[in-house]
Amino acid sequence: MVSEKVARELPTLRQVAAAAGVSIKTASRALNGEAHVAPATSDRVKEAASALGYRRNLLARDLRAHAGADVVGMVIADAANPFYADIALAAGAVLGEQGLLLFIGVSDKDPASEERIISGFLERRVAGLLVVSSREDHPQLRSEAERGVPTVFLDRPARDLAVDEVLFDNLEGARAAVDHLLEQGHRRIGVIGDLGSLPTHHERIAGVRRALTEAGVPVREDLFVTDVHDADGAEAAMRGLLTLSAPPTAVFTTNNRMAVGALRAVSRRDDLPALIGFDDFELAEVLGMSVVSNSPAEMGERGARMLLERVRGGSGPSRRVRLATELVVRRSTVTPLERSGGDDRAAVTGRRSPDAPRPEPPVVRVRSGALSPPSRRGRGRRQP
Amino acid sequence: MVSEKVARELPTLRQVAAAAGVSIKTASRALNGEAHVAPATSDRVKEAASALGYRRNLLARDLRAHAGADVVGMVIADAANPFYADIALAAGAVLGEQGLLLFIGVSDKDPASEERIISGFLERRVAGLLVVSSREDHPQLRSEAERGVPTVFLDRPARDLAVDEVLFDNLEGARAAVDHLLEQGHRRIGVIGDLGSLPTHHERIAGVRRALTEAGVPVREDLFVTDVHDADGAEAAMRGLLTLSAPPTAVFTTNNRMAVGALRAVSRRDDLPALIGFDDFELAEVLGMSVVSNSPAEMGERGARMLLERVRGGSGPSRRVRLATELVVRRSTVTPLERSGGDDRAAVTGRRSPDAPRPEPPVVRVRSGALSPPSRRGRGRRQP
């Protein structure tokens, strides 16, 4: 009948000290492996601690030890997108090596949620922040960032903040994709893009425009569908494009969500336009989809390293890193012109009677900004 | 030349109070929206706070307010697997509605890392724990769980802990998959499975065995490849199976990682075995892959709700929930017998000249454990 809450109280250092018959300070020293403690005493304290089920209270420690916090907080927009998950994984690995813990909050693209998460981190005095922002402005971060809470923005720049950033070379990447389509002879090129408010989107669209303009090909705005929110929206957008009287002969999708939607729309159809996307994804190779490949793992790693420098006290002006992208050509953008006749449909899980396998290695070219070693290509999955 | 660290100190409540010309306690009340504060006073305090860039210190608050913590910690094994990401997203949504924040730590399948993350949460006195464990035992959690830190295990049971659990009906799901293969006339059925130490794996393999045994079909252990770690391993395993003198006519992959690997191995080959996997995945429909579908979103949601009850003080014995799975039949398991001739290869991104589209709606049957409403089917993506 005694409240079950009682059992929920964890023992304190004081209780451990009492049980071991030493002062609280000695217990503290023993448990933290500090010097100047007799081995026998230390053992006694440790035994008492584990007997009582002691677990140090980092709230108290960090409060007292000021700053402290061996935690880095990260906000990502969409956990179900492996792209962000890979960034987080790589960042966590780097941070973990340095003894820091990475805690991730998922905003699900909701600006209000992002703000709550960041506040939660800040109010708990994390050592630093890694953010993939879904917001256009960051008023709450202004004073913090200026005050010096180390912060690194990933994938999407913070227009209103002077913080370190790691971005992809979106413009060059998109331009490379469209250049490739142009080389294949396409002139009616469509685009399926996500929220127009995203800087990444802007840059990619700018790349498309530049490629077309420089090639002297008219920019067919009527074939650009933007402000698409997710894969479902992209699927609808693609269907829409296909019903036009003069549908595009090639479509560029601005990220992996858009690509998935577009793929769904063309699944099991035969009047396919050529397809190329920004962001490599796990099954792109299986599906034979050409992409502008980038390395989320590299982004996470670089971001974490930059953050570490700041956490360690590094100062100096904010930096912006642009990571190179790479064009990976697969079957989806091989035009009839280049094909030597015959059947080169993607046969994946559809079963059929025996037939000869068909080689056709992907063509790969490196493009865009420098600053990074020639990243991995092809399969497009992290390989640590 | 003054240390830049100085600027990093945030103002305290005391400073805000001083600036507003009130006592520290009044400032506290005003900032927390408590009663008994004159509106004018309250405004003055709030102004002072924002002018100084005040941000409350939750370390201090939670330390004092005891327990407290409006944070739930979650550990997942693999962020890049959308399956876990979906669980986390759904759990975060439920928790967020209730005013709790979800912080996620990624263990990357490393037991030591999992332990560090859980310790990190516990030492910061989180309100509860959601864990997808990569460990076989959980000594560090024994005393905590018994002491009453609310904990819910997801997807994988905690053999050594009496905690709430939300699991899939793995055995029935796997059995349904193999029953389906058997109905299609297959007798040489192979399996590609992940780490044998995982309870999920055991249960799924048990389901395979039961289906075969009940059908009086010999269990071909030589066609079972297990302890595969990732998609790359699965790819190799699949290649291995295909080079056998008498390769399996059908292969069951025990999770989405294994499925991806298997798909890579059979990509662009024509001598494909039938393929069915456990876990639906985003592009399964596009690829025409049959699967035993489950709902990670439902798992996350149920888990979060169970945790909430405990956090709110709910007691009682630990509960185990089994979520139903569903068989989704697509092209990859349609045998020649059933096909009405003609070409039904999966044409996805391979381009070719016009031809008639081919319908072929997925056949769907519900199977296995109850407890959940007939979940979504087909596309297999969350739709909140």
Place this chain on the structure above:
DNA sequence: TTGAAAGCGCTACCAT
């Protein structure tokens, strides 16, 4: 090698 006391920033309790 060990201990006593002060205090981190906040809230709870009791005054006024």
Place this chain on the structure above:
DNA sequence: ATGGTAGCGCTTTCAA
């Protein structure tokens, strides 16, 4: 409606 004081669990002086 407002303020003082004690104290959360720990670490940091400074002594012993």
